[in-house]
Amino acid sequence: MSQSIIHVDAFTNQPFAGNPAGVCILPTPGDAAWMQLVAREMSLPETAFLHQQDDGYSLRWFTPLTEVDLCGHATLASAHVLWEQGHLKPDQQARFHTRSGLLTATRSGDWIELDFPAAPEHQTTEYAHLSEALGVRPMYVGKNQWDYLIEVGSEEMVRQMKPDFAALRKVPIRGIMVTSAASTPGYDFVSRFFAPGVGIDEDPVTGSAHSCLGPYWGKRLGKDEMVAYQASARGGVVRVRLSGDRVMLGGQAVTVMQGELVAGGR
Numbered sequence: 001m002s003q004s005i006i007h008v009d010a011f012t013n014q015p016f017a018g019n020p021a022g023v024c025i026l027p028t029p030g031d032a033a034w035m036q037l038v039a040r041e042m043s044l045p046e047t048a049f050l051h052q053q054d055d056g057y058s059l060r061w062f063t064p065l066t067e068v069d070l071c072g073h074a075t076l077a078s079a080h081v082l083w084e085q086g087h088l089k090p091d092q093q094a095r096f097h098t099r100s101g102l103l104t105a106t107r108s109g110d111w112i113e114l115d116f117p118a119a120p121e122h123q124t125t126e127y128a129h130l131s132e133a134l135g136v137r138p139m140y141v142g143k144n145q146w147d148y149l150i151e152v153g154s155e156e157m158v159r160q161m162k163p164d165f166a167a168l169r170k171v172p173i174r175g176i177m178v179t180s181a182a183s184t185p186g187y188d189f190v191s192r193f194f195a196p197g198v199g200i201d202e203d204p205v206t207g208s209a210h211s212c213l214g215p216y217w218g219k220r221l222g223k224d225e226m227v228a229y230q231a232s233a234r235g236g237v238v239r240v241r242l243s244g245d246r247v248m249l250g251g252q253a254v255t256v257m258q259g260e261l262v263a264g265g266r
Contacts, residue, residue, distance in 0.1 A: 017236065021076075034266045048061050124141055147209060150176060158180050189228050215247065
């Protein structure tokens with residue numbers, strides 16, 4: 001039996017930008033080993049697998065190497081597909097049961113807003129060799145349960161970084177976000193995200209990182225609503241809105257292609 005899989009570019013309003021994700025809506029729960037093989041075959045930053053459950057959908061995310069606890073762009077892509085293919089009515093909320101709890105998405109015109117748990121960082125001095133591997137001088141280093149947050153002095157520094165990925169693979173953490181206040185008009189802050197330890201040298205646009213970046217820059221800028229730009233080669237825009245211990249992440253998404261998996265049972 002074949003299985004449909006959809007390629008979506010998330011946090012962008014045009015194809016071949018933003019962050020690509022595979023979305024696979026299953027009739028029943030999938031086998032974890034099979035899902036990992038599909039994610040490896042797709043070779044996208046994340047592949048999302050959903051099946052209907054109670055009042056929503058079970059949602060799991062896989063990189064080409066491993067399952068992860070939280071992924072913003074593949075959640076955005078999943079919600080986009082549910083509405084686009086008529087699984088949900090345009091005014092119906094998308095509800096996802098995940099390893100990080102219940103996540104929801106709402107639609108407003110061409111934009112989708114995700115409701116994610118905040119993941120604030122705390123300052124740390126435990127980052128030996130990290131600045132050397134990144135090739136930048138940190139102004140501040142923080143860490144949350146998944147990632148390092150590195151603030152540097154300018155948007156230009158963020159954009160021009162050329163990390164040593166072999167060295168970063170030795171850092172025992174999911175990823176490293178490097179950020180600065182924005183100098184480009186229309187944006188409040190910029191960032192890049194590196195996660196070679198889970199098979200992604202540079203993630204194009206990382207929704208879950210903004211669960212940390214949002215509260216961080218909210219405190220520094222004195223704002224509850226911000227517009228962020230992730231300055232990867234593909235690039236992407238994230239609207240950030242702070243609400244207590246939650247962070248609302250707004251983005252757009254575009255379907256690029258749809259295909260059928262015709263080999264390998266689930």
